[in-house]
Amino acid sequence: MDALLLSRIQFGFVISFHILFPAFTIGLANWLAFCEWRWLKTRDSVWRDIYFFWLRIFAISFGMGVVSGIVMSFQFGTNWAVLSERAGNILGPLMTYEVLTAFFLEATFLGVMLFGAKKVPEKLHFLASCMVALGTLVSTFWIIAANSWMHTPAGYTLTAAGVFEPADWSKIIFNPSFPYRLAHMVLAAFITTCFVVGGVAAAYLRRGEHVDAARKMLRMAVLFAAITVPTQIFVGDLHGLEVREYQPTKLAAIEAHWEGGAPGAGVPLVLFALPDAKGERNNYEVAVPRIGSLILTHSWAGEIRPLKSVAREDRPPIAPVFFSFRVMVGLGVAMLAIAWLSALQLRRRRLFETRWLLNGWRLMTFAGFVALLTGWYVAEIGRQPWVVYGLLRTANAVSPMLSAGSVVASITAFLLVYGIVFGSGIWYIRKLVRTGPVPHDPGPDRDEGERSAKRPLSVDSPFDGNDVGEART
Numbered sequence: 001m002d003a004l005l006l007s008r009i010q011f012g013f014v015i016s017f018h019i020l021f022p023a024f025t026i027g028l029a030n031w032l033a034f035c036e037w038r039w040l041k042t043r044d045s046v047w048r049d050i051y052f053f054w055l056r057i058f059a060i061s062f063g064m065g066v067v068s069g070i071v072m073s074f075q076f077g078t079n080w081a082v083l084s085e086r087a088g089n090i091l092g093p094l095m096t097y098e099v100l101t102a103f104f105l106e107a108t109f110l111g112v113m114l115f116g117a118k119k120v121p122e123k124l125h126f127l128a129s130c131m132v133a134l135g136t137l138v139s140t141f142w143i144i145a146a147n148s149w150m151h152t153p154a155g156y157t158l159t160a161a162g163v164f165e166p167a168d169w170s171k172i173i174f175n176p177s178f179p180y181r182l183a184h185m186v187l188a189a190f191i192t193t194c195f196v197v198g199g200v201a202a203a204y205l206r207r208g209e210h211v212d213a214a215r216k217m218l219r220m221a222v223l224f225a226a227i228t229v230p231t232q233i234f235v236g237d238l239h240g241l242e243v244r245e246y247q248p249t250k251l252a253a254i255e256a257h258w259e260g261g262a263p264g265a266g267v268p269l270v271l272f273a274l275p276d277a278k279g280e281r282n283n284y285e286v287a288v289p290r291i292g293s294l295i296l297t298h299s300w301a302g303e304i305r306p307l308k309s310v311a312r313e314d315r316p317p318i319a320p321v322f323f324s325f326r327v328m329v330g331l332g333v334a335m336l337a338i339a340w341l342s343a344l345q346l347r348r349r350r351l352f353e354t355r356w357l358l359n360g361w362r363l364m365t366f367a368g369f370v371a372l373l374t375g376w377y378v379a380e381i382g383r384q385p386w387v388v389y390g391l392l393r394t395a396n397a398v399s400p401m402l403s404a405g406s407v408v409a410s411i412t413a414f415l416l417v418y419g420i421v422f423g424s425g426i427w428y429i430r431k432l433v434r435t436g437p438v439p440h441d442p443g444p445d446r447d448e449g450e451r452s453a454k455r456p457l458s459v460d461s462p463f464d465g466n467d468v469g470e471a472r473t
Helices: 004-041 047-079 081-115 122-149 169-173 177-209 211-246 249-256 293-296 318-347 355-363 369-382 404-435 465-472
Strands: 156-158 164-166 269-274 280-290 385-386
Touching: 004 047, 004 081, 004 122, 004 369, 004 404, 004 465, 047 385, 047 404, 081 122, 081 164, 081 169, 081 385, 122 169, 122 177, 156 211, 164 269, 169 404, 177 211, 177 355, 177 369, 211 293, 211 318, 249 293, 249 318, 249 369, 269 293, 318 369, 318 465
Parallel strands: none
Antiparallel strands: 156 164, 269 280
């Protein structure tokens, strides 16, 4: 393995960890804002208990997302120096805007959100929760803008030295793929969190624990999933039409479509195959005639550009893109089925007693994370061999003096550190989930003044002394 392939493996490994936690916290922050709103509106203490239960999980997940994001950003200088040199004038400001807007917004209100209960007015605490939720969405805006520009570059000029210079920031930010990718990513984050909440609630109901809280959580998860999952499928269809226009080779790889047929014959929908890149064919193919045209072009006889129309060196790896897409779609269909069946049972007032549906939610608890990763693999592997699509090859973006040995050493270090840090974090989250949404002590009144500041931490925050000690450890 050379330094290029190892750098790609390292970046894929790091970003696979990183994308999970920010996506989860995007959905979780907005779920927390909703829970606190319900608490303030209904004064139902169960909503307060749900809020503080998920707030602890949010804090740990947020910290792991920040840590993995810092590590990931260093790679642009160490492993991808040429990309930083040539595209830094565009990517650098976009990432800086993310820090100046989203990160500062989140950092300002996060402390109030985590430790301000009973120290600030309830409405101010709710505002802090809303601002943290808004900050996660603003952060998504800038990161997706930067990543989308690498897929569909616009608003730039290219110097004689091959350096990208900004010409129109509105076109850079709102590049052709940005609206679809932003909507797709935000919905994916919401759905991922939704199924975690629903899966945890279903597990409590099956065990007969925290029944009141579990019923509220599962009801909200079902209603939310029943609306957002079909919305995500619709957005994904629009995104597919955009990919057909701007990245036709990626679409051909998704469908393992090697060559065009007779005029008007349309494109088959390949349900299963073993793509053979060397032989330029599919083995053991199972396909439905013309349905691919209907889905991909919204026309019964529509065509897409085949893989054989592109030189081999300009094609992405076919098998990872092909199979990742089918895993993502398969999970999406399963999510839609369980959401609508659960909504039907909820309408019939039988949801909480339907064991097979509760087991289905438990089984699908982490389905959103898998769908998120496979969708990301489709997007990023599918644009290869380009790092800036059609303009800068990945092979030409790697640091020129980078050795394979140094990358092996860094990958080994990442494996060890990530195993310890994220293993501990996930273990602690699992411990919190097993404890569940226990009744929260509202603590002393605010007019007790100085006496409240001397009380144990548990009266003012969702964390008690043991939690803080374990978190520090």
